[in-house]
Amino acid sequence: MKHQFNKSIIGLLFLVFSGAALGQNRVLSPMEENAYDFLFLHLNYLKNGANSLAPFYAKLYDIYKSKSGRVTVFHMGDSHIDAGYLTAEARRGLQEIFGDASRGLIRPRVKKRVRLRGRYRDMSIAIDQPQEMTLARFQVGLKETDPSAGFDQLVFFHEKGEEYLDFLVLSPEGKVLGQVSSGQTGFNPGPTPIQLDRLYREVTVWAIRSRKSQHLVQLYGISLENNHPGLLYHSYGVIGAEYSNVILSNFVLNQLKFINPDLVIVSLGTNDSFASNFSESAFVANLNTLVTAIRLQAPQAAIILSTAADSYQRPKRKSRPLANANNLTVCQAVSRYCLANNLSCWDLFSIMGSYGSMRQWKQVMLGGSDLIHFTKAGYDLQGKLLSTAILNGFWDYANTRSN
Numbered sequence: 001m002k003h004q005f006n007k008s009i010i011g012l013l014f015l016v017f018s019g020a021a022l023g024q025n026r027v028l029s030p031m032e033e034n035a036y037d038f039l040f041l042h043l044n045y046l047k048n049g050a051n052s053l054a055p056f057y058a059k060l061y062d063i064y065k066s067k068s069g070r071v072t073v074f075h076m077g078d079s080h081i082d083a084g085y086l087t088a089e090a091r092r093g094l095q096e097i098f099g100d101a102s103r104g105l106i107r108p109r110v111k112k113r114v115r116l117r118g119r120y121r122d123m124s125i126a127i128d129q130p131q132e133m134t135l136a137r138f139q140v141g142l143k144e145t146d147p148s149a150g151f152d153q154l155v156f157f158h159e160k161g162e163e164y165l166d167f168l169v170l171s172p173e174g175k176v177l178g179q180v181s182s183g184q185t186g187f188n189p190g191p192t193p194i195q196l197d198r199l200y201r202e203v204t205v206w207a208i209r210s211r212k213s214q215h216l217v218q219l220y221g222i223s224l225e226n227n228h229p230g231l232l233y234h235s236y237g238v239i240g241a242e243y244s245n246v247i248l249s250n251f252v253l254n255q256l257k258f259i260n261p262d263l264v265i266v267s268l269g270t271n272d273s274f275a276s277n278f279s280e281s282a283f284v285a286n287l288n289t290l291v292t293a294i295r296l297q298a299p300q301a302a303i304i305l306s307t308a309a310d311s312y313q314r315p316k317r318k319s320r321p322l323a324n325a326n327n328l329t330v331c332q333a334v335s336r337y338c339l340a341n342n343l344s345c346w347d348l349f350s351i352m353g354s355y356g357s358m359r360q361w362k363q364v365m366l367g368g369s370d371l372i373h374f375t376k377a378g379y380d381l382q383g384k385l386l387s388t389a390i391l392n393g394f395w396d397y398a399n400t401r402s403n
Contacts, residue, residue, distance in 0.1 A: 038353040038360045044385050046304060047345040048338055049393040056263045056302040057397040060231075063098050064398070067229055070101050074234045074259055074301075076252055077267030080309065081237025085376050086267075089383025090390075091233035092147060097391065099230020102151040103142055105259075107221045107236065140222055141202030150199035151224035156180045156192045157255055159218035166214070168206040169194055177203065183211065190258045191223075199226060220251040223259075234259060242271045243286035247293060256297035264294055264301045265346075265386075269308035269334060270372065273326040284333050291341065305338055307331035307349040309382075310358040312371035321371050323356045346389055348382065 046053065059071045073094075075087050091104070142148055156167060164182035171177055178194035196203070207217045225232060236252060246252060246268065256264075268290075272283055287305075294303060308330055312321040331349040338345035353360060361367030366378035374382070 036360075036364060036366075038357055040351055040353065043347060043350045044389050044392075046389050046393050047335065047347060048342065049304075049344045049389075050396065052338075052342050052344045053263075053302045053304070053393060054397065055300070057394050058401075059262050060098055060394055061398055061401060063229060063231070067099070069229055070232060071098065071230075071263075072232045072234070072259065072261045073263045073265065074105075074236070074256065074261035074298075075265040075267065076235075076246065077237045077265075077306075078241040078271055079237060079239040079373065080270070080379070081235055081267050082239055083237070083373075083376075083379055084235065085379035086383040086386070087233065087235035087237075088146070089380045090387045091231075091235075091383075093384060093387030094231050094233065094390065095147075099228060100148050100226070101228055101230040101232040102148050102226040103146065103224040104232050105157075105221045105223045105234035105236055106140065108138065108219050137204060137206050139202060140205050140224070141200070142224070146201075148224075149226065149228065150201045151226050152196045152199050153225045153227070154178075154194045154196070154203070155223040155225060156194070157220040157222070157251065157258075158182060158192065159216075159220075160189070162211070162213040163216050164214060165207045165217050166210055167219075168208050169196075170204045170206065171200065172202055172204070182214075191255070220255070234261070237267075240271055241268060242275075243268050243283065243290050244272070247286070247290055253293050253297055256294065256301075259298075261298055261301045263304065264298060265304045265306065266290070266294075267306040267308075269330045270311055270327070273308060273311070273324055273330045274313055275326075278326045278329075280329050280333055283330060284337060287334065287337055288341075291337075291343070302344065304344045304346055305334050306346045306386075307334050309348050309352060309374070310355060310361075312358055323358070325355075328355050346386060348385075351385060352382075 056071070059069070063069050063071055073091075075081060075090070081087060095101075140154070142150065154169060158164070158167070158180070160182045162183055166182050167180040169177045169179070177196050180192045180194060205222070207219075209215075221236070223232075223234065238246075238249075269283075272278070272286070291303065291305075294301065308327055311324045311327055313324045314321050327349070331347070335345050335347060337343070352358075358367050358371050361374065361378055362369070362371060365375055366381060367374055368378075
């Protein structure tokens with residue numbers, strides 16, 4: 001095989017950075033050597049980024065110079081984001097330069113397999129608890145491989161009311177660190193922060209009943225944060241998400257005003273393109289509705305729309321998979337929309353090799369067997385390419401500003 005996969009290549013692939021003093025030419029490349037010649041690395045930049053991302057880059061510049069403050073990124077999407085690998089690598093690359101404000105948003109996971117394709121449903125524990133049930137326990141923490149220094153604050157995104165359970169936070173040793181009340185007393189519609197006594201990498205959370213009226217748990221997510229200056233990178237992906245149904249999410253749009261992001265990245269379009277009755281005009285209308293909603297809830301945020309990755313589909317159940325022609329239409333529509341509406345576009349579809357390139361990714365063990373999803377290495381590659389594109393745009397801004 002021409003592109004025989006070799007894990008040692010990964011070390012060559014990304015983020016070669018040295019001597020990035022402001023005012024000098026940037027020294028930043030997505031890879032020392034293009035080990036995969038089907039990639040179009042010259043396209044790995046943010047279209048319209050200089051204009052639309054200037055406010056975001058200005059905040060990054062202030063943090064870079066002063067080593068104080070915080071910049072917040074919120075990355076929403078479908079199963080490609082739900083996997084967590086792409087966003088973890090993007091976060092790693094950006095926090096290496098701007099500082100570690102910890103992990104950001106994580107979501108509770110249910111062990112029972114739930115079919116979500118075709119609709120957007122918040123992953124949460126939302127069940128009627130039996131009266132004899134007094135607590136539910138789960139772990140909250142960082143993976144061993146996560147480079148973050150840890151977190152000393154938890155922010156709970158949860159429903160509130162007399163019927164909802166409270167949350168108790170305990171250290172690994174069993175020490176009570178704080179309690180989150182979901183009751184109506186002193187009702188605050190926003191998320192609830194809990195300050196911890198030091199940095200942790202793991203804590204335990206109990207959902208507890210302290211009143212007879214409590215019988216529901218509705219937890220949308222918990223943000224892991226610290227008081228360090230730097231960048232906080234939230235990610236929120238749901239299997240089967242489309243532009244049309246993410247608009248209906250109880251969490252994403254309603255909570256954006258509390259998250260207060262400086263940058264929103266949207267990675268959608270794959271599931272939209274699989275629709276049997278796909279319509280470009282309907283797709284653009286849904287895209288515009290989502291962007292309008294984001295701007296309403298987070299008017300200060302810059303926006304990056306990512307085109308969907310190349311993918312294949314089977315016209316019939318056992319037929320040979322074919323490259324998804326609708327995906328090409330979706331990606332072109334996203335690019336045109338960004339240009340017309342002063343948004344930045346990260347054209348992953350073109351960068352990865354365009355129409356039909358998913359087979360080449362699969363051949364080198366970057367693409368999944370379904371020709372829709374990717375392996376961890378494939379998502380790692382995309383995350384590093386995304387952070388490279390953002391950083392290259394930032395260094396262009398910084399060099400211009402410092403001259």
